[in-house]
Amino acid sequence: MAICYLCAMIFPSSLLENAVNEFSRLPGIGKKTALRLVLHLIKQEQGTVQQFSDTIARMRNEIRFCTRCHNIADSDLCNICSDRSRRRDTICVVENVRDVIAIEGTGQFNGTYHVLGGVVSPLDGVGPDQLPIPDLISRVKEDQAKEVIFALSPTIQGDTTIFYIQRQLEGLPVQITTIARGISFGGELEYADEMTLARSLAGRLPVGQYVGRK
Amino acid sequence: MAICYLCAMIFPSSLLENAVNEFSRLPGIGKKTALRLVLHLIKQEQGTVQQFSDTIARMRNEIRFCTRCHNIADSDLCNICSDRSRRRDTICVVENVRDVIAIEGTGQFNGTYHVLGGVVSPLDGVGPDQLPIPDLISRVKEDQAKEVIFALSPTIQGDTTIFYIQRQLEGLPVQITTIARGISFGGELEYADEMTLARSLAGRLPVGQYVGRK
Numbered sequence: 001m002a003i004c005y006l007c008a009m010i011f012p013s014s015l016l017e018n019a020v021n022e023f024s025r026l027p028g029i030g031k032k033t034a035l036r037l038v039l040h041l042i043k044q045e046q047g048t049v050q051q052f053s054d055t056i057a058r059m060r061n062e063i064r065f066c067t068r069c070h071n072i073a074d075s076d077l078c079n080i081c082s083d084r085s086r087r088r089d090t091i092c093v094v095e096n097v098r099d100v101i102a103i104e105g106t107g108q109f110n111g112t113y114h115v116l117g118g119v120v121s122p123l124d125g126v127g128p129d130q131l132p133i134p135d136l137i138s139r140v141k142e143d144q145a146k147e148v149i150f151a152l153s154p155t156i157q158g159d160t161t162i163f164y165i166q167r168q169l170e171g172l173p174v175q176i177t178t179i180a181r182g183i184s185f186g187g188e189l190e191y192a193d194e195m196t197l198a199r200s201l202a203g204r205l206p207v208g209q210y211v212g213r214k
Numbered sequence: 215m216a217i218c219y220l221c222a223m224i225f226p227s228s229l230l231e232n233a234v235n236e237f238s239r240l241p242g243i244g245k246k247t248a249l250r251l252v253l254h255l256i257k258q259e260q261g262t263v264q265q266f267s268d269t270i271a272r273m274r275n276e277i278r279f280c281t282r283c284h285n286i287a288d289s290d291l292c293n294i295c296s297d298r299s300r301r302r303d304t305i306c307v308v309e310n311v312r313d314v315i316a317i318e319g320t321g322q323f324n325g326t327y328h329v330l331g332g333v334v335s336p337l338d339g340v341g342p343d344q345l346p347i348p349d350l351i352s353r354v355k356e357d358q359a360k361e362v363i364f365a366l367s368p369t370i371q372g373d374t375t376i377f378y379i380q381r382q383l384e385g386l387p388v389q390i391t392t393i394a395r396g397i398s399f400g401g402e403l404e405y406a407d408e409m410t411l412a413r414s415l416a417g418r419l420p421v422g423q424y425v426g427r428k
Contacts, residue, residue: 009315009319010315010318010319011315012280012285012286012287012292012293012294012311012314012315012318013277013286013287013288013292013293014288015272015273015276015277015288016273016277016286016311018269018273019269019270019273022265022266022269022270023270025266026251026254026255027250027251027254028247028250029251033242035312035315036241036242036312037240037241037243038270038273039310039311039312040240040241041240041270041273041274042273042274042277042286044274046274046275049270049271049274049275050271050274050275051236052236052239052270053267053268053270053271053274054267054271055232055233055236056233056236056237056252056255056263056266056267056270057263057264057267057268058229059229059230059232059233059252059255059256060255060256060258060260060263060264060267061260061263061264062229063227063229063230063256066226071226072226072227072230072256073226073227074227074228074229078226078227079226079227080226096253097226097230097253098249098250098253100226101223101224101225101226101249104224104226105223105224
């Protein structure tokens with residue numbers, strides 16, 4: 001009987017144990033959750049589990065990254081870059097694919113994206129050379145971009161990244177903006193930190209101004 | 215671009231979307247968690263993801279149930295039933311495989327198990343006929359079992375199941391016991407419910423009595 005010394009879980013079958021180990025390598029999934037997921041799969045039809053397994057393997061083997069914006073894609077270009085109705089002269093710079101999905105969820109953005117895959121963070125060993133910043137500069141020039149919108153997290157690293165890219169774009173006829181920092185919808189003023197409150201105050205808008213669909 | 219109407223998540227790739235959908239069918243995994251897991255897998259080596267996928271499929275295709283105790287097994291008999299050092303005359307009746315793993319984790323039980331796969335629960339449409347109770351009776355007779363220990367959850371359904379099986383075992387020379395109900399280790403007396411406290415009082419033991427290894 002195999003014993004896992006990490007959690008002292010004793011498995012009646014090595015097939016079960018291997019499957020639990022595989023699941024528990026995923027982020028945020030511990031041994032007990034992994035066991036629950038595996039026992040759920042055991043109860044499903046063989047075909048259902050085969051489909052689960054095939055879909056995951058196929059996804060990893062066939063997935064590609066958009067050659068223009070570095071978003072996840074099925075082919076050379078992602079769905080957004082290959083959509084002719086999206087404005088190529090408005091480029092929203094984001095850290096990762098999750099941010100693209102979040103912004104797409106608003107239905108308020110009709111431009112294209114540029115996925116950096118990270119932000120400049122010397123402490124984590126990420127310098128600007130490891131990010132696809134030259135690609136962004138080329139896109140701005142080639143597509144004669146009118147606006148580059150930074151939608152990065154409001155952290156020191158995010159601000160450093162914006163500062164670095166901004167200097168690279170100097171001299172080009174492009175407007176550089178960043179998404180507004182402010183009080184969240186439904187957020188309470190008294191619980192906001194000073195930085196957010198200060199930025200929110202500095203970025204005040206005339207009452208009644210509506211930031212609508214582009 | 216595919217839109218999931220359930221969560222309004224818009225995916226840049228259908229490979230990504232399918233993988234997220236597969237993960238989010240697992241219990242307790244929502245769309246956002248599924249996306250996090252899939253994006254984690256995208257960052258892994260192809261071989262690592264292939265191994266994950268293969269292990270899950272192989273587990274489902276090859277896993278079997280022990281013909282004696284209905285535990286999960288790699289072959290005809292589970293590791294416990296095929297272990298000659300385990301006492302066949304002491305049978306612990308549990309609801310599911312998770313309970314077997316929990317009891318094995320204590321290292322205090324040297325008998326064998328009988329996994330019911332459920333408890334009698336007329337409201338959920340589970341009658342005694344759907345549980346492998348006849349197998350248990352045969353085992354008690356064949357192995358001349360000395361003790362049947364019920365380790366079922368202290369619910370109405372658990373108690374109904376114990377009552378039903380107990381009647382089936384009537385007349386056989388076997389001792390029928392149930393695990394002690396009482397205050398959990400580290401539990402506070404004042405927060406225990408009356409039922410637990412009453413059973414804990416009724417099942418009191420002389421001070422110093424040690425329930426040790428069998």
